[in-house]
Amino acid sequence: MVFNRLTQIWKRLKSQVSHRGATVILCSGTVVLGMGALAWLSNDQSGALKASGPSLLDLLDEVGSEAKRERKNVEPTKQPLPPRAISWSSPLSKQCSGFDSKLKNRLEAQQRTLKDRRVSVATDPTNYGERFRINPWGAALNPDPRVVVLHETVYSLQSAVNTFLTPHPRDADQVSYHTVIGLNGKIVDLVDPHNRAYGAGYSAFLGEWAVTNPKIRGSVNNFALHLSLETPGDGANSRSIHSGYSSAQYDSLALVLTDWINRFGFTPAAITTHRHVDLGGERADPRSFDWDELQTRLAALKILCP
Structure with a gap:
């Protein structure tokens, strides 16, 4: 679920970058949100993107919130039922007199x-x-x-x-x-x-x-x-x-x-x-x-x- 969401975010980012005419060089086909994305965030282009849509930080916050929701939906260990009651008849009886x-x-x-x-x-x-x-x-x-x-x-x-x-x-x-x-x-x-x-x-x-x-x-x-x-x-x-x-x-x-x-x-x-x-x-x-x-x-x- 989170992986699919990251794929969608990547597509939206590519579209935004293309719209602004920016050039993004992929260092690895297997790294979607790596160090290159963080370095790219630090320059002035992040402001241009923000003007037309959510920034990468906004989108990462969004997917982070979704991941938290997924974790909350995972069913925890169920509380065990109490055991069957075993009767206890105390050997001690009422006694108010007759002691040494x-x-x-x-x-x-x-x-x-x-x-x-x-x-x-x-x-x-x-x-x-x-x-x-x-x-x-x-x-x-x-x-x-x-x-x-x-x-x-x-x-x-x-x-x-x-x-x-x-x-x-x-x-x-x-x-x-x-x-x-x-x-x-x-x-x-x-x-x-x-x-x-x-x-x-x-x-x-x-x-x-x-x-x-x-x-x-x-x-x-x-x-x-x-x-x-x-x-x-x-x-x-x-x-x-x-x-x-x-x-x-x-x-x-x-x-x-x-x-x-x-x-x-x-x-x-x-x-x-x-x-x-x-x-x-x-x-x-x-x-x-x-x-x-x-x-x-x-x-x-x-x-x-x-």
């Missing part, structure tokens, strides 16, 4: 010192990003954290932290959690909850995902909080179970979740697992997770009583 007073007192004491107990580590900027408010097709996205995805490290806490401290220029290698909890209950905050951690790839929760890169399938990362538990030593393998997480881990987990629920206003029913949100069927974490252990602690902290 000793457990309640222990957790409340830990809650008072929670801020001092948390350790912050600066994850490499390649491993996290900002939450998006608009997708690549101009549609609005809600970036508010409203689902928690539970994970496990598989190897040690320090191994996971070292991974997040390492720069990963390639998208496929980038990974992070907002918080990791060690076997001894240590809480390590790695990404600010207001930022987007790269905890889940191809994923969705209740049929919702966010596509933030047209070349990559959607995920929950834009509206999720990711929390990982350090895996016990006998879990550094691909088996479906291991010995489970420590009491100290469940204490810290309940405290961090209570803090997030109070800060962002989502319900305990939005606490789920990587296994559930994963659309590729490749994730199984957190293995051997005991929902009853979390239930008793969240109940004692009065989070499960509306």
Whole structure:
């Protein structure tokens, strides 16, 4: 289309030049708008042409505008449809009474010192990003954290932290959690909850995902909080179970979740697992997770009583 338009412009220019009696010498039959045309523009003949019609610059502006219109008409990558919703029935139930007073007192004491107990580590900027408010097709996205995805490290806490401290220029290698909890209950905050951690790839929760890169399938990362538990030593393998997480881990987990629920206003029913949100069927974490252990602690902290 643009080539045809340039041919038409060349014919019109030849006609105008012939009308004024000017002589144009073609240096190459294959170059239509080359350096010779630009040099010719710089002399006084351009004024003569302008008097009887559009100048070469005018015609080039015209064809440039037409090229832009053609580019706009090229259909962009289509926005993918959201995935089929997979129901989630939370293992956590309403509980307003019946909790252990000793457990309640222990957790409340830990809650008072929670801020001092948390350790912050600066994850490499390649491993996290900002939450998006608009997708690549101009549609609005809600970036508010409203689902928690539970994970496990598989190897040690320090191994996971070292991974997040390492720069990963390639998208496929980038990974992070907002918080990791060690076997001894240590809480390590790695990404600010207001930022987007790269905890889940191809994923969705209740049929919702966010596509933030047209070349990559959607995920929950834009509206999720990711929390990982350090895996016990006998879990550094691909088996479906291991010995489970420590009491100290469940204490810290309940405290961090209570803090997030109070800060962002989502319900305990939005606490789920990587296994559930994963659309590729490749994730199984957190293995051997005991929902009853979390239930008793969240109940004692009065989070499960509306």
